[in-house]
Structure formats: C-alpha cells, structure tokens
Amino acid sequence: MFIPPIFRNFITHIPRTMATTNATILIPDISGFTEFMTTTELNHSTLAINMLIDAMIKAIGDEYEVAEIEGDAVLLVRKGSAPSREEILNTCMNIFNAFHYQRKWMQQHMVCPCGACQAITNLTLKFVVHHGPVAEITVGRFVKQSGPEMIIAHRLLKNSIGSNEYLLITEKLFEEEINNPVQDELEWVSSSEEYPSIGTVNYRFALLNNAREKVPELPRLQNDYCVDNTCYVEKPIPANFRDVYMIVMNIPGRAEWVPGLRKVEQDIPAVFIGSIHYCTFEDYQAVVSPLRMTLSDEQIFYAESCIIPRLDLSLVYEFVFNKLDEKSCFFACRFLNNGQSPIPEDLHAELSQSMQDLAEKLAAYCIQMEGSPFDPAFQKE
Numbered sequence: 001m002f003i004p005p006i007f008r009n010f011i012t013h014i015p016r017t018m019a020t021t022n023a024t025i026l027i028p029d030i031s032g033f034t035e036f037m038t039t040t041e042l043n044h045s046t047l048a049i050n051m052l053i054d055a056m057i058k059a060i061g062d063e064y065e066v067a068e069i070e071g072d073a074v075l076l077v078r079k080g081s082a083p084s085r086e087e088i089l090n091t092c093m094n095i096f097n098a099f100h101y102q103r104k105w106m107q108q109h110m111v112c113p114c115g116a117c118q119a120i121t122n123l124t125l126k127f128v129v130h131h132g133p134v135a136e137i138t139v140g141r142f143v144k145q146s147g148p149e150m151i152i153a154h155r156l157l158k159n160s161i162g163s164n165e166y167l168l169i170t171e172k173l174f175e176e177e178i179n180n181p182v183q184d185e186l187e188w189v190s191s192s193e194e195y196p197s198i199g200t201v202n203y204r205f206a207l208l209n210n211a212r213e214k215v216p217e218l219p220r221l222q223n224d225y226c227v228d229n230t231c232y233v234e235k236p237i238p239a240n241f242r243d244v245y246m247i248v249m250n251i252p253g254r255a256e257w258v259p260g261l262r263k264v265e266q267d268i269p270a271v272f273i274g275s276i277h278y279c280t281f282e283d284y285q286a287v288v289s290p291l292r293m294t295l296s297d298e299q300i301f302y303a304e305s306c307i308i309p310r311l312d313l314s315l316v317y318e319f320v321f322n323k324l325d326e327k328s329c330f331f332a333c334r335f336l337n338n339g340q341s342p343i344p345e346d347l348h349a350e351l352s353q354s355m356q357d358l359a360e361k362l363a364a365y366c367i368q369m370e371g372s373p374f375d376p377a378f379q380k381e
Helices: 005-012 039-060 085-109 115-122 148-155 171-177 209-213 241-249 251-256 345-369
Strands: 021-031 065-070 073-079 124-139 142-146 166-170 189-195 199-207 233-237 261-266 277-281 285-295 299-308 313-325 328-337
Touching: 021 039, 021 085, 021 148, 039 065, 039 073, 039 085, 039 115, 065 142, 085 115, 085 124, 085 166, 085 171, 085 209, 124 148, 124 171, 148 189, 166 171, 171 199, 233 345, 241 251, 241 299, 241 313, 241 328, 241 345, 251 261, 251 277, 328 345
Parallel strands: 124 166
Antiparallel strands: 021 073, 021 124, 065 073, 124 142, 166 199, 189 199, 233 328, 261 277, 277 285, 285 299, 299 313, 313 328
C-alpha cells in the first residue's frame, strides 16, 4: 500500500503497545535540593544532581536497565522474575554507597558558597522497589514502561515515612522468600498507604541511618602549601562579599576583568578543588587550580595554585573577602612562592604590581556591574 510521504513520519511516531512482561521496578530518589531561589543555584544544583546520578548509574552495572532519568530520581527496570531480597539489598547498597561517596567528594572539593552547593551535605537517598507486570510502549525509537504497577511504584515515593533515607519494598515482593527467611542488619517495619484509584498498598521499610555511617571516608586532600609574611594588597569594594568572591571564583569568566588575560580553557565546565584551568595571557600561559575555600558568615578565604612554565614559577594566590555590610566588603589578595627557588627581585616586583592591578580591576568590574543586567547570586531578601 502506498503511503504519502507527508504521513510516513506521523505513522512512525504513533505509540505501539508491546507485550506485557514481569519486571522489578527500582527507583532511587534524591532529596535535599528544594530551596533554590536564583538561577545560579539552579544551575549548580543541576550539575550536582548530574554528578550524583552518574555515580549511581555506574554502580548499577548491567543488572538493571536505566529506563528514564526523572529529575532527581532514576527509574531502573529489571525484566524477569523477582530478585531475592539479598540481591535487592546488594544493588541498593551499591547505589547508596556510590551516591554518598560522590556526595562526600563534592562536599570536600566544592569552592562555591551558594545554597545548592552548601546543601550537598544534607542530601539523602531513598529507594522504592516493586515487582509486577509492566507494559512497554514504543514511540518512534523510544521505549517507555507503563501500567498500574509503574504507577504504584511512583506513588510510593510520596508516603508517610518520617525520614528521607530508607529502603521501601512492597509487601508482595518482600514476602517472596517468606519460606526462606533472609537475615540482614536492617530493622524492617510494616506499613501501608492509601492512594486514590489504587487503594491500599502494603510495604516494608527500613531506615538507612546506620548504612550512611558506614560509607567509606575519602582520603585527605593534598592541598598544603608554605605560608610566609608576604603582605596582602587590600581594597574596599562596594559589593556584597559573597558576590565579589563569586566573580573571583568564576575562573572561566576572569577574561572579562583580569588584566592581560585573553581566554580560559578547561576540561570540564566546573570549578572545584583540583580542577584544571589553562589561562592564556598576552605573553605566557598559566595553569590554575583551586586549593581550598573556607566560609563563614563574615568572611570567605580562597586559595589557588598557579604554575607558569615559561617563567619557571609555582605560586599560590590567596584571596580574602571580609564582609563590611550587605553592600560592601574588604578585599585582600597576595601571592606566595610555592617553588623551590627564590623569585628574582624584578619578577617579584612585577608580581606585586599585578596583584595591585588585579584588585583595582576587580573593584572597577564590581562597580561596573552595579545597575547592569548583572544579577548577584547570593543577595537575598
């Protein structure tokens, strides 16, 4: 039968229902990113979620199919008969440990004071596991699982459990091995939920507080450097201390205000302790990498390494942002020699002048941004 070309694309996108198959539905869901009020924080929370979900998926292996990424959650499907409770626990704990190890890594390496980045320490992970028949709907080249059991699994993410970190297994799946009791360290509690159009759903759940305490610790950061009595260059700036810090911390954006800097290149679009940034100046290239950041209500301290191969220099730059009031701060910066040999006097004088120029340019840039489309990320009512 001849089909006019105009209809061919339409026909290929008509949903087609495939045969129903039994499957295990596993949904790890992240909680904690809920109070973001600025675009910057939303962008940063998205980056954090992407890194966490990537770590979770790598921990799954080939056991489950990643059916969909649903914002802060991952929909995992395993076709076939129900897994044992031991298999479920192993899968969930692998994901749980990968999630919290990555969360700890991000917390240890972050240099951003925004709400999203600071909230990393509070992130939690919950699991919903269910088993039953699901239907696959094919739309073009996409396959989507659907059916009542899929709806039940998603509804269970909203429940009356007084915690955001737990493993929930529906009763029928939990009882698969009722004649072969499983011994584990979790304390299981029976509960149920009543949902409109679904009815009562019985389940067991166990809190994961103890499991979180057993997540491996990270190795200590290797970010020590020698400190001397080099004087700071100081400059008052009429801007909030957090906003001024964000301008300095935004290494890719420094070409807009740092004297002589033409461009910044980097391997990944993020700034964190250990990230590498290639800064091309008019007559040399510097390799910059953040070392540490400490934050309080009144001050931000930030340090980064700077290696300039052409000049055989290894430096550390320190930046201090002291709050004066909501709309002004006191900025200080200095360089330290992190190399084996003393810095020649003429080069030392040149570096000292560059620090002075940097402070002046930063202050001018902040004043220039006032009243422009520049939207301070952290000044909140």
